[in-house]
Amino acid sequence: WTINLRKxxxxxxxxxxxxxxxxxxxxxxxxxVRSIILTGTPAKSILNKYEDFDFLIIxxxxxxxxxxxxxxxxxxxxxxxxxxKLFKFFCYNNFISEDKLNIVANEFILIELxxxxxxxxxxxxxxxIDSIENENNFISIKNKNFIFAxxxxxxxxxxxxSELIVNLxxxxxxxxxxxxxxxxxxxNKGYYSTFEEFKSQSGLNFTNHHSSNRRNYL
Numbered sequence: 585w586t587i588n589l590r591k592x593x594x595x596x597x598x599x600x601x602x603x604x605x606x607x608x609x610x611x612x613x614x615x616x617v618r619s620i621i622l623t624g625t626p627a628k629s630i631l632n633k634y635e636d637f638d639f640l641i642i643x644x645x646x647x648x649x650x651x652x653x654x655x656x657x658x659x660x661x662x663x664x665x666x667x668x669k670l671f672k673f674f675c676y677n678n679f680i681s682e683d684k685l686n687i688v689a690n691e692f693i694l695i696e697l698x699x700x701x702x703x704x705x706x707x708x709x710x711x712x713i714d715s716i717e718n719e720n721n722f723i724s725i726k727n728k729n730f731i732f733a734x735x736x737x738x739x740x741x742x743x744x745x746s747e748l749i750v751n752l753x754x755x756x757x758x759x760x761x762x763x764x765x766x767x768x769x770x771x772n773k774g775y776y777s778t779f780e781e782f783k784s785q786s787g788l789n790f791t792n793h794h795s796s797n798r799r800n801y802l
Contacts, residue, residue: 593630600626601732604637607674608703609735611639614655615747616647618682619708622701622732624675629731636675640700642708645683648791649762650754652679679791682708685715698725704735766791 608620624638625631643651655676680687685708689697694716702709713725767779 590630593632596633597626597629597631600631600637604674605703605732605735607637608639608732609738611641611655611674611676612704612735612738613740613742613746614651614658615743615750616644616651616654617704617743618642618644619705620703620735621709621712622703623678623696623699627696627699627701627731636673638675638677640678640680641676642680642682642685642705642712645681648679648681649766650750650758652676652766652791653762654750677792680712685712687712687716689716701730701732702734703732706730706734 604622604626608622611617611620619642621640621642622638623640625635626637641651641655659674687693697713697716700709710725
């Protein structure tokens with residue numbers, strides 16, 4: 585039964601590889617996105633029809649909350665169209681600022697990062713691996729085969745133009761405002777019980793939010 589299930593989920597993943605790639609290609613054009621890394625179950629080449637495409641997104645320095653808010657608004661709007669099934673299922677629980685890659689990772693996160701696959705800007709993924717504080721050298725990705733070709737051809741001018749527009753429209757202290765806005769929203773929904781718990785999963789340079797109350801993993 586387990587082997588048959590694995591085969592079915594592997595076949596379903598293969599059918600959806602192009603959708604995963606297109607989702608990453610789309611997100612790569614959003615303001616402040618600097619790298620996109622596939623994580624979770626899809627990174628292990630398996631998928632079922634109830635699962636999302638899990639992405640770890642590395643953002644421009646000091647732009648995590650602006651980036652997350654813009655992507656969230658897009659997903660909310662696109663999800664209103666029940667006929668559009670392509671971009672409804674990408675998930676973006678994890679954001680890290682490009683200048684704060686030296687995260688402290690437990691063994692589970694290390695394993696998840698080992699299985700992760702960069703789709704856009706592989707260099708930042710490799711930098712993240714090198715920057716992790718890991719005394720035992722738990723991760724080694726030498727000779728690792730990546731399941732996606734890295735995104736090379738894209739309309740980078742779209743991202744440059746959109747960032748200029750956003751920079752003009754948003755005031756400098758918007759990051760703190762969005763940080764507090766997310767906190768109030770997640771507290772009201774019961775995802776966190778205290779500010780200390782929220783801060784353990786989210787800061788001005790990272791966020792590891794899971795609405796289903798899963799913690800400490802990608």
